[in-house]
């Protein structure tokens with residue numbers, strides 16, 4: 001933390017998880033007769049009441065299509081949607097709101113770059129560089145565009161601890177590398193990648209850098225002008241907002257050069273059968289009626305986060321992660337997958353002789369929600385020689401009691417199987 005951040009934290013006071021939890025109605029519910037312990041935040045996070053109310057208010061009081069009508073309601077809806085875009089842009093410190101393209105989520109954001117930028121710029125023999133810890137959303141779109149353009153997909157390996165091998169990255173960067181696309185935080189290993197350094201090296205090499213921020217933005221600052229990545233993708237539903245909404249940040253000059261990804265209403269300036277003139281950035285990438293309520297809901301989620309003491313929340317989460325890992329390490333037969341020095345959000349683990357799905361099913365009976373499986377990272381599973389993991393993933397509203405409940409229930413799993 002910088003000095004100004006520490007001052008800000010001291011000014012805004014300590015972080016009280018019990019107060020924060022009251023903002024999330026779903027956390028109060030019972031599951032199988034037990035209080036819910038929600039540890040599946042990497043899959044999707046819960047929503048504060050203010051977000052739920054904003055969506056309700058939009059449909060109850062402001063519902064109309066945007067960018068089209070001259071009537072009062074349409075103007076209100078357009079204003080609310082564009083205010084949300086401006087708020088997102090401020091939150092991620094983009095240079096201007098036009099650098100924020102509203103998509104359906106991380107997956108669509110990455111597909112947009114692969115098919116729009118990639119189709120125009122990749123040629124036979126070019127290289128796209130990703131890492132071995134990528135989610136399928138940051139693998140498959142690149143495979144698809146490589147197959148169409150003749151570009152080659154290359155992969156930076158990861159260590160047994162779950163860290164990107166930086167010397168291998170340096171060696172893989174070469175004049176043919178047109179773009180590097182890497183996750184900021186791994187959804188399986190929890191690794192926080194050293195992206196500032198990686199972005200700088202890519203730029204020195206003349207390559208662009210796409211950062212998959214799906215698992216970083218819920219846990220840490222995402223400052224575009226500081227990171228200096230060319231593209232940044234994230235999902236609203238992991239950031240305490242609605243599903244079906246997300247963001248592609250792109251540097252304006254790059255977006256301006258790119259062609260639209262889809263054709264339809266709203267992305268055009270004029271259409272004749274002979275020729276279409278496209279709308280300007282960001283609208284040329286937003287064909288059709290968007291998820292208006294989703295955009296407004298995401299703006300409200302960010303408004304909620306702005307009121308929170310984010311730096312205290314970050315410290316709380318880091319402490320929770322260390323606490324959770326120390327509890328799991330005390331359970332005989334439990335092995336943590338992903339032991340990077342810098343971690344955030346996720347603890348993946350295995351238990352000797354017990355399939356992760358069985359762990360998940362038994363935990364569910366205790367009211368504990370975790371995710372089990374390959375987490376859409378099959379190549380990473382192959383790298384570690386395992387078919388699946390059990391994964392507990394955190395948000396700032398989790399408490400030490402949640403992790404105590406997890407450890408106790410894992411003790412029961414062990415008793416059942418051993």
Ligand code: C6P
Nearest residue numbers: 042043105106107135137187214235376
């Ligand atoms: N990971 C998980 O449980 P979407 O589905 O578009 O909102 O996000 C895709 C995605 C992209 N990158 C990373 C690093 C991700 O973790 C995810 C989503 C969820 O781990 C669902 S598979």
